[in-house]
Amino acid sequence: MDVIFSIFQETFDNPIGTQQVPLPIIENYQGKLPNQLITYWKEHGWRGYGSGLFWMVNPQEYEEVVAHWLSGTHFETRDTYHLIARSAFGxxxxxxxHTGSLLTIAAYHSRYIDGAYSSSAEDMDGKIQALLMWVMTESINFNDLFKPAREALGxxxxxxxxxxxxxxxxxxxxxxxxxxxxxxxxxxxILSQFTDLLPYEFSDDE
Structure with missing residues (x-):
């Protein structure tokens, strides 16, 4: 039993927008993405969790986004990156x-946090579970605006x-x-074109 994912589902209940993941896409990303993430895809598909606050997504749909954000940075030549998840606010x-690392970008103010490399498949799977822990414990709900935004905008x-x-x-x-x-x-x-992507400064306002 995946205890962390069970807690995550309880915390981010009311999934929306579920899409089943086609077998060819699963096969394409096998060996490129962590086995744990592929398992989530197989069992739950791509969907929004917490009524759409956090989304597991199809990386193919975001290839152009990744290309724009990493263009001209050292990340562009360091590795091949795939966007695997996003929040409602960016x-x-x-x-x-290749590195088995997780790169986090706050698109609304063009800041990034670079993760450590992975040394094994188990380490990669652990990073996926750590991502779920991160979104449960750190605020991805910008200024607590998610609920008011849903009520006002749908x-x-x-x-x-x-x-x-x-x-x-x-x-x-x-x-x-x-x-x-x-x-x-x-x-x-559009956001990627406004300013350079810079390291996150922990004194920045969330």
Whole structure:
């Protein structure tokens, strides 16, 4: 029994937007992504958890997003990255298939946290479970806006996110009245063009 995933499901209940993962895609990512993640795909599909606060996604749909965010950075040549999950507000979780590392990008203010390399398949699986622990213990609910955003703007579809207009990097305000429901891929690509991707500074406001 996967205790961590069971706790995660209890914490992030009310899954939405479930999509079954086609066998060819599972076969394509076998050996590129952790076995634990592939198991979640097989058993639960791609879906939004916590009413859409956290999403496990199809990496193929976000290849252009990854390319734009990593263009011109040292990550572009270090590894081949796949976006495996995201939050409703644009926290992106990328897996490096050769290093076995998790790269976290906060797209709304263009900051990243680089993870450690993996030494074994067990280590890789542990990082996937650590990601679930991370989203349960760290706030991915920007300024506690998720519930008010759902009430004001409606539930997210699997290809949507809540984004600030104007963007925070352009001086926008992180308040409910500046949130809109936007197409995730298109908005994330636009955000990637505003400023350089920099290391996360733990003094930054969340």
């Amino acid at each position: 926290d992106l979780y990328l897996w490096g298939e 539930d997210l579809a699997s290809d949507e996110m809540y984004g600030f207009v104007p963007a925070l990097m352009l001086g926008g305000s992180g308040t409910l009245k500046h949130l809109e429901k936007l197409k995730a891929v298109e908005h994330l690509i």
